[in-house]
Amino acid sequence: MDIVVPIKFVPDLVEELEIDEGTGQLDRTFLRLVPNELDDHALEEALLLKEKHGGTITVVAIDSGDVDETLFTAVAKGADKVIKITGEGYEEGLSSHACVELLAKALGDLSYDVILTGTQAVDDVDGSVGGLLAAKLDLPYVGYVTKAVSEGGKLVVTKEYPGGLLAEVETDLPAVVGIQAAEQAPRYVVTSLVMDAMNNATIDETEGGEATATGAAEITAMRAPEKGEAAEMIAGDAGAVAEKLVQIMKEKGILS
Amino acid sequence: MIQLESADRFLAQMSDSVADGERIRRCLQCGSCSGVCPFGFAMEYPPQAMIASLRAGELSPLLDSDSVWLCISCYACTNVCPSKIPLTVGLLSGVKTEKLMKGSVPEELQAALTSARRYGNTLGESPRKRADWMKDLNVEVPLLAKEKKPVDVLWYVGDYPSYHPRVQQVTRAMAKVFHALGVSFGILGPEEQSDGDVFHLAGERGLFELLAGKNAKTFQKYEFKEIVTTDPHAYNTLKHEYPKLGYSFPVRHYTQYLHDHLDKLKSLMTHPIEAQVTYHDPCALGRANDNHIYDEPREILQAIPGVELVEMGHNRTTSICCGGGGGGMWLDGFAWEKAGARTSEWRVLEAVHAGAKVLAVACPYETPRFDDAVKSTNHSGDLVVKDIAELLSEAITG
Amino acid sequence: MSDVWVNVETLRGEITEISYTMLAAGRVLADGLEGSLTAVLLGSGAKDLSGKLGAADKVAYVDHAALADFNPEAHLKALTALAKSGAPRVILFGQTAMGTDLAYGVAMANGFSMASSCRTFKVEGGEPLFEAVTCGGKLIADGKMPGPTSVATVMPGGYKPESAMVDKTPGVEEVSVDADLGTLRTKVRGYIEPDTSDVDISKIPVLVSVGRGIGQEDNIGIAKELAAALKGEISSSRPVVDQGWLPTSRLVGKSGKSVKPKLYLALGISGAPEHMEGVPDWETMIAVNTDENAPIFDVATYGATVDIMDLIPALTEKVKAATGG
Numbered sequence: 001m002d003i004v005v006p007i008k009f010v011p012d013l014v015e016e017l018e019i020d021e022g023t024g025q026l027d028r029t030f031l032r033l034v035p036n037e038l039d040d041h042a043l044e045e046a047l048l049l050k051e052k053h054g055g056t057i058t059v060v061a062i063d064s065g066d067v068d069e070t071l072f073t074a075v076a077k078g079a080d081k082v083i084k085i086t087g088e089g090y091e092e093g094l095s096s097h098a099c100v101e102l103l104a105k106a107l108g109d110l111s112y113d114v115i116l117t118g119t120q121a122v123d124d125v126d127g128s129v130g131g132l133l134a135a136k137l138d139l140p141y142v143g144y145v146t147k148a149v150s151e152g153g154k155l156v157v158t159k160e161y162p163g164g165l166l167a168e169v170e171t172d173l174p175a176v177v178g179i180q181a182a183e184q185a186p187r188y189v190v191t192s193l194v195m196d197a198m199n200n201a202t203i204d205e206t207e208g209g210e211a212t213a214t215g216a217a218e219i220t221a222m223r224a225p226e227k228g229e230a231a232e233m234i235a236g237d238a239g240a241v242a243e244k245l246v247q248i249m250k251e252k253g254i255l256s
Numbered sequence: 257m258i259q260l261e262s263a264d265r266f267l268a269q270m271s272d273s274v275a276d277g278e279r280i281r282r283c284l285q286c287g288s289c290s291g292v293c294p295f296g297f298a299m300e301y302p303p304q305a306m307i308a309s310l311r312a313g314e315l316s317p318l319l320d321s322d323s324v325w326l327c328i329s330c331y332a333c334t335n336v337c338p339s340k341i342p343l344t345v346g347l348l349s350g351v352k353t354e355k356l357m358k359g360s361v362p363e364e365l366q367a368a369l370t371s372a373r374r375y376g377n378t379l380g381e382s383p384r385k386r387a388d389w390m391k392d393l394n395v396e397v398p399l400l401a402k403e404k405k406p407v408d409v410l411w412y413v414g415d416y417p418s419y420h421p422r423v424q425q426v427t428r429a430m431a432k433v434f435h436a437l438g439v440s441f442g443i444l445g446p447e448e449q450s451d452g453d454v455f456h457l458a459g460e461r462g463l464f465e466l467l468a469g470k471n472a473k474t475f476q477k478y479e480f481k482e483i484v485t486t487d488p489h490a491y492n493t494l495k496h497e498y499p500k501l502g503y504s505f506p507v508r509h510y511t512q513y514l515h516d517h518l519d520k521l522k523s524l525m526t527h528p529i530e531a532q533v534t535y536h537d538p539c540a541l542g543r544a545n546d547n548h549i550y551d552e553p554r555e556i557l558q559a560i561p562g563v564e565l566v567e568m569g570h571n572r573t574t575s576i577c578c579g580g581g582g583g584g585m586w587l588d589g590f591a592w593e594k595a596g597a598r599t600s601e602w603r604v605l606e607a608v609h610a611g612a613k614v615l616a617v618a619c620p621y622e623t624p625r626f627d628d629a630v631k632s633t634n635h636s637g638d639l640v641v642k643d644i645a646e647l648l649s650e651a652i653t654g
Numbered sequence: 655m656s657d658v659w660v661n662v663e664t665l666r667g668e669i670t671e672i673s674y675t676m677l678a679a680g681r682v683l684a685d686g687l688e689g690s691l692t693a694v695l696l697g698s699g700a701k702d703l704s705g706k707l708g709a710a711d712k713v714a715y716v717d718h719a720a721l722a723d724f725n726p727e728a729h730l731k732a733l734t735a736l737a738k739s740g741a742p743r744v745i746l747f748g749q750t751a752m753g754t755d756l757a758y759g760v761a762m763a764n765g766f767s768m769a770s771s772c773r774t775f776k777v778e779g780g781e782p783l784f785e786a787v788t789c790g791g792k793l794i795a796d797g798k799m800p801g802p803t804s805v806a807t808v809m810p811g812g813y814k815p816e817s818a819m820v821d822k823t824p825g826v827e828e829v830s831v832d833a834d835l836g837t838l839r840t841k842v843r844g845y846i847e848p849d850t851s852d853v854d855i856s857k858i859p860v861l862v863s864v865g866r867g868i869g870q871e872d873n874i875g876i877a878k879e880l881a882a883a884l885k886g887e888i889s890s891s892r893p894v895v896d897q898g899w900l901p902t903s904r905l906v907g908k909s910g911k912s913v914k915p916k917l918y919l920a921l922g923i924s925g926a927p928e929h930m931e932g933v934p935d936w937e938t939m940i941a942v943n944t945d946e947n948a949p950i951f952d953v954a955t956y957g958a959t960v961d962i963m964d965l966i967p968a969l970t971e972k973v974k975a976a977t978g979g
Binding site: 011013016017019026097100119120122123124125126127128130131132134135136140141142143144156158159160161162163164165166167168169170171172175178180181185214215216217218219220221222223224225226230231232233234235236237238239241242243245246248249250252254255 | 665666670723724725726727730750751752754755757758759761762763765766767768769770771784786787788789790791792793794795796797798799800804806807839840841842843844845846847848849860884892896897902903905908909910911912916917937938939940941942947949950951952953954955956957958959960961964965968969971972973976977
């Protein structure tokens with residue numbers, strides 16, 4: 001089974017997210033970009049599929065400035081090929097539509113059975129890469145998947161619904177699957193193996209050119225959520241907070 | 257670095273890459289290591305059994321078992337071995353490396369390692385906030401990047417002292433002590449990365465080397481006479497491991513540094529602390545690499561007016577680890593499940609038994625670990641945990 | 655064109671709650687645009703469900719055997735064809751397992767503009783506008799929805815679904831679509847029922863909910879003790895369940911349960927949208943998180959930034975003392 005895993009780079013929520021007052025958009029000066037967590041899960045699911053059924057894994061990332069380490073880490077984990085799409089201005093931030101345009105172009109000549117990618121990314125405002133890419137490539141798409149197995153030349157995926165309900169969906173290949181969670185947490189790979197990959201593996205580069213895709217709704221401004229009726233904060237150490245909470249709970253009739 | 261498939265290659269690798277590593281072949285199978293190990297009773301393969309297995313040509317049973325993660329790198333085994341085998345750094349870390357190479361690592365430790373690689377600290381915090389502990393502090397803490405002038409002391413602060421709320425209290429106390437003594441010092445702040453000692457001990461040598469390289473490059477930017485650190489693990493690695501990578505900087509633990517200034521400290525400490533105090537010897541200052549720094553901390557404590565020093569049953573070379581080293585900080589849940597015991601709880605009980613009201617420590621993992629152990633052994637109110645820096649600060653300012 | 659369509663979701667013969675949220679949102683848009691609101695219902699022998707869609711001006715019902723279960727491909731084909739034969743100004747989908755399988759495809763295939771994770775809408779000067787939640791709830795994006803047709807996916811929380819649960823029977827038009835629903839590459843094999851052996855947390859008034867901040871599996875026990883002392887149950891956000899520390903039956907959020915408890919104690923939970931979706935209503939929410947910027951503090955009733963590992967044992971002790979339990 002030949003698998004492609006596109007990885008999207010998104011703002012790291014550990015850092016403070018600030019709005020550039022001039023543009024009303026996200027201030028990218030001190031932004032740290034990290035691989036989308038669900039794309040890490042997609043890679044993990046791909047590795048599990050490869051371990052079970054053999055085949056190859058190709059990881060693709062758009063060069064937003066600092067993607068090499070992630071790509072070499074993918075190699076260290078077991079990816080066979082890693083591709084970086086290069087071009088001007090990608091570090092300014094690309095819409096999902098723009099990402100999909102670049103990915104579709106890069107995947108043009110490749111043959112693959114399935115594209116696994118995170119079912120969404122934290123900074124999606126114009127839809128998610130998986131669903132958009134599937135439509136662009138005219139491939140079937142199933143999202144919110146937590147397990148994928150190969151059966152008789154088809155892919156059988158487990159799709160999550162609310163309340164813990166699951167559905168088994170079978171799809172012809174090639175197909176695009178949006179991963180909600182891999183069957184196991186993304187594995188750890190020791191730094192020395194990543195270093196080995198950095199020294200021995202190569203990242204294939206492909207020129208993406210200008211991302212002209214339209215289709216994203218127009219963002220006029222970004223802002224922090226209104227504090228509005230924010231929480232009444234309780235000061236003090238754990239003991240003091242516990243005291244106050246017991247008091248509150250008594251008032252609300254929670255403690256009998 | 258290839259994944260070692262066989263016991264022979266493990267032994268050969270240890271002989272080649274670890275100082276005195278070849279001594280593993282001279283193991284007497286006396287069992288002293290397994291006996292002195294705080295978790296030896298709960299390990300499927302305590303050190304002695306590991307060596308027996310390796311000499312029988314079998315590496316995979318050691319890798320199938322996860323009991324190596326009970327090892328807290330306390331150096332008790334290394335300290336007691338009659339053949340002087342570098343067990344902690346060679347055998348135990350080596351087996352941990354093999355496990356990591358297979359991708360087999362308890363989740364919490366994995367999170368700490370991943371965080372250190374991405375953020376330069378094990379707590380998953382933004383590096384930009386590394387010096388936030390000094391906000392609202394009433395003394396100035398110079399940032400070397402801003403000061404741009406030579407200092408006597410480059411104060412290497414560390415992860416937990418920078419970010420963990422309990423240990424930040426110790427860091428602030430230390431800043432006040434430096435100030436009271438008029439020390440010329442500065443910190444790296446956001447430029448500082450994790451020292452890497454615990455990753456090296458936990459088997460992630462590559463991560464250690466990556467971080468050491470970054471720190472060394474940063475140190476080289478500034479002019480200072482020595483590095484002084486509040487973290488024994490940082491002391492240990494800066495002194496013994498960084499030089500092996502070609503990064504040599506003079507380094508002392510803060511108790512060694514302050515010991516030089518004991519007379520001045522005495523004159524400043526005008527607020528007595530009337531209490532029986534016992535001192536816990538950190539592994540990284542004591543047994544590790546034969547550092548054996550036992551007297552300076554004690555002399556400092558005895559210099560505090562009102563303090564009566566008492567000793568616990570295990571002290572100096574026999575000190576019982578707090579359980580935080582070598583990755584133990586992030587394996588507590590694992591250890592609790594497997595062994596049903598915490599070394600930090602044993603230690604707290606020893607302190608209470610010794611008649612102490614204050615358990616004095618000098619390592620950033622110890623303050624939160626012993627605080628928790630005081631609560632979990634129901635001794636809140638009987639025993640209080642304080643870093644030596646906190647006691648000094650209190651004795652100076654009241 | 656000023657009409658609005660809502661893609662009604664049905665799961666095992668029931669209309670999902672997000673459909674009503676969308677109808678409420680759709681009403682705001684349709685009224686603002688001075689157009690009509692159509693509920694688009696796809697199914698097989700499901701026409702009677704139209705009776706619940708009175709909040710819309712009319713129902714467009716597409717009947718086909720292939721639409722009996724939610725088959726992403728069949729539904730996508732039907733909707734794309736429907737849109738091609740005359741698209742409205744706005745089409746709304748749920749930001750859900752079903753909606754997101756469809757929305758992006760419909761937008762891409764027809765060249766419609768796309769806005770996702772939308773919470774509320776308004777119309778100004780004849781132009782539809784949206785407000786979306788992004789970056790884990792830390793940022794809001796305001797935007798325009800360019801025509802001729804815009805597609806938006808809708809998160810819960812911006813409108814009360816109850817406001818669209820009306821006792822009115824709308825006009826129903828059965829529509830056929832020019833799409834080959836007989837030849838499909840995707841097939842629904844069946845369903846796996848959730849494990850009902852565990853307690854149903856949506857029926858529990860007091861929930862002690864733990865998030866990533868709980869740190870390790872060992873600490874779950876301490877949280878369970880607190881839940882027991884409060885005569886409640888433990889629940890969690892996604893990371894805890896993904897680690898296997900609690901079963902899926904305890905998951906609160908997008909793929910888990912939706913709860914409306916008397917007391918929701920959120921410990922070490924940041925308040926990201928996927929989790930908050932699972933708590934559409936509560937009487938009292940107490941949030942404890944060492945990150946003072948955690949989005950949950952924007953909505954909780956009370957908050958504290960102490961370490962939950964210090965708070966939980968302290969609180970358990972005091973609760974037990976107060977209740978003599």
